[in-house]
Amino acid sequence: MSSGRGRGGRRRAQHEEEHVNHERWLVSYSDMITVLMALFIVLFAISQVDQQKYVALRDSLAAGFNTNAAPSVLDGSTGTLDGASIVPETAPASSTGGMVDADAGLGTQGANPSSVPGETIDPAVLEAARREAAHLEGVRAQLTALLEANGLGDAVRFRINDRGLVLGLVADDVFFAAASAELTPTARQVLDVSGPTLVGLAESISVEGHANNIPVSGRYPTNWELSSDRATQVLRHLVEVDGVQPHRIMAVGFGDARPLVDGVGEDAIVANRRVDLVILSSAPEAVRALVPTLTGTEG
Structure with missing residues (x-):
């Protein structure tokens, strides 16, 4: 009897439903x-x-x-x-309405930081740009004074851009004859007058030859060779005669690919036959980008 109940109890236990979670x-x-x-x-x-x-x-x-x-x-x-x-706050103006003395000679744009594009410039970058602009302006003033003292004030065209100070030696039969890379006496005199100042600088110098778009004939197959030879002749004179350190200077020819004046007129023909001496700024890119605006000589 008891065993039957036991079996029945086990059967009932087997049919109990599992608990659901x-x-x-x-x-x-x-x-x-x-x-x-x-x-x-x-x-x-x-x-x-x-x-x-x-x-x-x-x-x-x-x-x-x-x-x-x-x-x-x-x-x-x-x-x-x-x-x-x-x-960030811009640098305060002086009691006279201008900026600090370091801005002297930088023009109206350099005297007012609000004229610099964007008012969020890092004050340290802006101050470094002012110092670099003042340095390049000083070099230009020194070279201009030397050239004018020797009657060569109109022989070089200066401009300041984000690369540095550019001395444009426009040919116009003063530095080079047409289709020629031989330095004229005036060209040698300009280089000799500028040489001591260039020697005393710490920056590197890029001598960049250019030609107008008139096809050449004879010694040079194309304007590439002509412009390169012009740059090389200027470089050699600065190194061999004026004492510019060779490791600071380089020469490159751009042919007629980078005209200073567009078109085919007489002005373009004259202006584009040139050599540019570029005093390459060693300042950081962010600083160099501000320099033309501070000097008011973008180009």
Whole structure:
């Protein structure tokens, strides 16, 4: 009797339903929330605002809508995108309305930092650009004085760009005859007058020959050879006669590929037959980019 009940009890136990876990979905839900949290952390980490680009966009939008000032997109905000919080202060003006004495001789643009494109320039970069501009202006003034003292004031055309100080030796039968790379007496005199100043500089010098677009004949197959020979003759004179250190100077010919004056008229023919002496600035690129604006001699 008892054994029957035992067997019946076991049979009943075998038919009991297994307990169902109704909270198992929480595991998958927790995994999904964890993945989403990691995703948002990564998105936040890679979405930090480039402040300089933000301010440039702000100023561009302000100029496009002809507003007098460049307001912040989030005006009044105290968060990360507050435009006022990321614009560095410009250098203060002196009591007379100008800048510090280091800006002397840089023209009206160099005297007012607000005239420099963009008001978010690193003050250290701006100050370095002012020093470099003053240095190049000083070299130009020194060379101009020497040339004028020797009656050669009109023989060289100076300009300052983001590469440095350019001495344009325009041929015009003063430095080279047509289709010739032989230095004229005037060309040698200009180089000899400029040589001592060039020797005393620390910068490298690039001698760049150019030709007009008139096809050559005879000794030179093309304008490439002609322009290269002109640059080489200037380089040799500066090194062999005037004492410029060879490791500081190089020569290159551009043929007629980089005209100073476009067209085929007489002015273009004369102006493009030239050699440029480029005193290469050793300042960083960001500094050199500001120098033409500070000197007011972009070109």
